[in-house]
Amino acid sequence: MAEMRVFTRSEIEKNDDKDKVLFILHDKVYNVRSFLNEHPGGEEVLLEHKGVDASEDFDDVGHSKDAMELMKTYQVGEIADSERTNKRPKKGWISGYIKESEKNQESGLSFYLLMGGIVLVAVLFFYAY
Ligand code: HEM
Structure with missing residues (x-):
């Protein structure tokens, strides 16, 4: 990952460096210049959001955990403390994380199943002898 920098919102807006396509997503700054051709949603939509805070549109798409x-x-920095919105990502954005927590619950469940299995074996063992 590139070295992190602190940006102001106007810096992102005014940036006209040809090697950079910067935008803001949830108070973090991304340079997607090298990702344009690879973005499954197409380069157009990334270029349209150059220089702006794309958080809301990004959330509306509901990107996956892999995304x-x-x-x-592609993160190159973050927004200065005083300019942060500190808004929580919308549901679409965190859908990946929700799945993640469900996964944890599942692994919690299998832990109990395992413990139940051990207890059952112990009880059977107890009655067998
Ligand atoms: C660093 C930033 C970004 C990354 C790494 C990224 C990555 C991806 C990936 C991996 C997908 C495939 C579907 C998925 O796995 O969710 C996708 C789809 C898409 N992305 Fe992005 N994306 C980024 C930023 C954005 C932004 C700012 C927008 C603007 C709204 C956007 C709009 C879309 C759209 C419209 C699709 C297609 C959704 C579909 O076909 O259902 N992406 N993106």
């Missing part, structure tokens, strides 16, 4: 992981590769 969230991929994003980390």
Whole structure:
């Protein structure tokens, strides 16, 4: 991951460096210049959001957990403390995380099943002898 920098919103807006396509997603700054051709949603939509806070539109698409992981590769910094919205991502955005917590519950459940199995074996063992 590139070295993290602190940006102001106007810096992102005014940036006209040809090597950078910067936008803001939930107070974090991304440079998707090298991702344009690879974005499954197409380069157009990324270019349309150049220089702006794309959080809401991004949330509305409801990106997957894989997309969230991929994003980390393109993060170049974050917005200065005083300019952060600190808004919680909308449901679409966190759908991946919700799935993640469901996964944890599942693994919690299998833990109890395992414990139940052990107890059952112990009881059977107890009655067998
Ligand atoms: C670093 C930022 C981004 C990354 C890494 C990223 C990654 C992805 C990936 C992996 C997909 C495939 C579907 C999925 O796995 O969710 C996707 C689809 C899409 N993305 Fe992005 N994306 C980014 C930013 C954006 C932004 C700012 C927009 C603007 C609204 C956008 C709009 C879309 C659209 C419209 C689709 C297609 C959804 C569909 O066909 O159902 N993406 N993106």
